[in-house]
Amino acid sequence: MTTHRDTAERADRVKGVEVHPTAGHIGAEITGVDLAGPLDDAVVALVRETLLRWKVVFFRGQELDHRGHVALARRFGEPVVLGRRGSASPPDFPEVETTADRLELGGRFGMEHEEWLRRRHTLLRGWHCDHGARIDPPAATILRAETVPPYGGDTTWSNLAAAYAGLSAPVRAFVDGLRAEHRLGVGYQPRPGDDGYVRHLLDHQVASVHPLVRVHPETGERVLFVNGYYLEQISDVSRPESEALLEMLLEQAVRPEYTVRFRWEPGSVAFWDNRATIHLAPGDSAHLGFPRIMHRVMLAGEVPVGVDGRPSEPVTGTEAGRW
Numbered sequence: 001m002t003t004h005r006d007t008a009e010r011a012d013r014v015k016g017v018e019v020h021p022t023a024g025h026i027g028a029e030i031t032g033v034d035l036a037g038p039l040d041d042a043v044v045a046l047v048r049e050t051l052l053r054w055k056v057v058f059f060r061g062q063e064l065d066h067r068g069h070v071a072l073a074r075r076f077g078e079p080v081v082l083g084r085r086g087s088a089s090p091p092d093f094p095e096v097e098t099t100a101d102r103l104e105l106g107g108r109f110g111m112e113h114e115e116w117l118r119r120r121h122t123l124l125r126g127w128h129c130d131h132g133a134r135i136d137p138p139a140a141t142i143l144r145a146e147t148v149p150p151y152g153g154d155t156t157w158s159n160l161a162a163a164y165a166g167l168s169a170p171v172r173a174f175v176d177g178l179r180a181e182h183r184l185g186v187g188y189q190p191r192p193g194d195d196g197y198v199r200h201l202l203d204h205q206v207a208s209v210h211p212l213v214r215v216h217p218e219t220g221e222r223v224l225f226v227n228g229y230y231l232e233q234i235s236d237v238s239r240p241e242s243e244a245l246l247e248m249l250l251e252q253a254v255r256p257e258y259t260v261r262f263r264w265e266p267g268s269v270a271f272w273d274n275r276a277t278i279h280l281a282p283g284d285s286a287h288l289g290f291p292r293i294m295h296r297v298m299l300a301g302e303v304p305v306g307v308d309g310r311p312s313e314p315v316t317g318t319e320a321g322r323w
């Protein structure tokens, strides 16, 4: 069992670096690290260890550019090279995906700006892991803030290993053997005359059957692999059974005690374990009209494995390792 004290002792071994947990089950701020500079192996090891223990780590006041962001990611894994990115993304850095709420006007999908904002902050938002419908969801995401609103726009994460551990023993045993279909664009219905984003999602389906309880490849922890964004249906049970189970499990997954909320500043970096967490993008900032520009680099992940050792299975869409 790792304790805060253990973490602090480890941090002491790397001069000037401190680890400050920010909530009871998830989140730690790491101070004394310049992510733009060359990182020595001891710092990388400490960050990795803290990430596995606290699921999301935060850094403030960083001066990363795109090149530095990608170089940082390479110290921890293989950056994903995206086949498709938003138009605000930097053309010279295919690993970097830029989200710019007030800049990306949805023109790509033929939407009016107001319509795009409405969708982005209602239908298309929810608790999710990044690219969770893929057969091999990313292992981690490193998100850095360039421009943020003066208030609003916080991101929240939840620890799915803690959520699993918090279930009663009989329910843990019950869900251990279940699997579920995750699908991109689940629940979205194209409306008459709608040939925009929803149509695009439905034409580019990505779906996989994942274990409902995933064994984390590094920590060995059991993780409640659920989210309200991709999860379509629990396999081999009826629709009403699936809905009732999902309602219970989703509520468990995002109970406030398993979460941490982060207030962004320019230069903030959040680095999360995408295999052990889900996160909630903010829904309280678009209407304010302030710009919010974020850059994301993801690390390639592996095919999830269940408690019984069975890996996930592809249904449709991208093959493992191919973006």
Ligand SMILES: [Fe+2]
Pocket (backbone or CB within 6 Å): 128, 129, 130, 279, 281
């Ligand atoms: Fe996300």
